[in-house]
Amino acid sequence: xxEDLKVDAKERMTKSxxxxxxxxxxxxxxxxxxxxxxxxxVPYYGVDTPLSQVANINVSDARMLSVVPWEKKMISEIERAxxxxxxxxxxxxxxxxxxxxxxxxxxxTRKVLIKQAKAEAENARVSVRNIRRDILSDVKExxxxxxxxxxxxxxxxxxxxxxxxxxxxxxxxxxADKETDLMAI
Numbered sequence: 548x549x550e551d552l553k554v555d556a557k558e559r560m561t562k563s564x565x566x567x568x569x570x571x572x573x574x575x576x577x578x579x580x581x582x583x584x585x586x587x588x589v590p591y592y593g594v595d596t597p598l599s600q601v602a603n604i605n606v607s608d609a610r611m612l613s614v615v616p617w618e619k620k621m622i623s624e625i626e627r628a629x630x631x632x633x634x635x636x637x638x639x640x641x642x643x644x645x646x647x648x649x650x651x652x653x654x655x656t657r658k659v660l661i662k663q664a665k666a667e668a669e670n671a672r673v674s675v676r677n678i679r680r681d682i683l684s685d686v687k688e689x690x691x692x693x694x695x696x697x698x699x700x701x702x703x704x705x706x707x708x709x710x711x712x713x714x715x716x717x718x719x720x721x722x723a724d725k726e727t728d729l730m731a732i
Contacts, residue, residue, distance in 0.1 A: 548689060549703045556682045556707060560675050560714040567671035567718060571725050574660050574667075579612045579649045581605070583636075589621065589628045598625065607646070614638070614645040657729050664729065668722040672715055679711040 572582040581604040588595040589602075598604065602616040602625060614629075616622055622640055629638045629647065638647045652660070683704060690700045 548694060549686065549699065549706075552682050552685055552703070553706055553710060556678055556710055559678045560710065563671050563674040563678070564714065564717060564721070566674070567667060567721060570667040570670075571664060571721060574664055574725065574729075578609055579606045579647075581612065583634065583649075584612070584614075584629070584632075584647075587628050587632045587634075589625050591621070591624075598628065601625065602645075610649045610651075612647040612649065614647065615643065616645070619643060652729070660729050661726055664722060664725045668718050671718045675711055675714045675718065679707055682707050 572580075573586060581599075584598050584604055587598040589598050590596075591601050598614070601618070601621055602614045605613045605615070607613045614625060616625055622643070622645060626638050626640060626645055629636055629645070635650065636647050637650075638645045640646075686695070686700055686703045686707070689695045690697065695703070
């Protein structure tokens with residue numbers, strides 16, 4: 548019973564880490580990476596569709612992305628969607644290819660992006676701690692129902708705390724990696 552709760556806690560905390568990874572990938576660094584455009588939605592026959600489903604996204608060099616639409620008539624729609632995305636990118640079209648230069652990050656921009664990364668990491672920590680709280684309340688209910696002893700409850704609390712600490716440490720490590728990535732010139 549307690550093992551099931553610990554397995555559930557690990558699964559839910561892993562999902563929180565996956566969400567953090569996704570959020571950190573959206574924060575652009577000075578280098579070009581196709582995942583930067585994951586949030587860009589393009590109107591495709593009246594339906595908002597992710598950019599990756601209407602075009603190939605490639606890294607031309609360290610500071611340049613190239614987008615090759617599958618249909619030539621989509622070029623202007625894709626360009627407009629990238630402008631509206633709020634990523635601060637300025638695409639330019641050359642024939643059938645949309646080139647997106649990645650502007651160099653200023654010190655000020657880096658600090659703003661690091662703040663954003665820290666906020667995402669804090670959200671992940673809060674999520675992990677909320678999962679811990681939920682699991683511990685389930686353990687207390689088991690104790691009230693006399694399904695477990697007080698010793699088992701204390702051991703379960705210690706185990707859940709260890710799991711929580713390990714996931715918080717992983718969140719901190721992910722944040723440190725992103726900060727290092729952002730500060731690299």
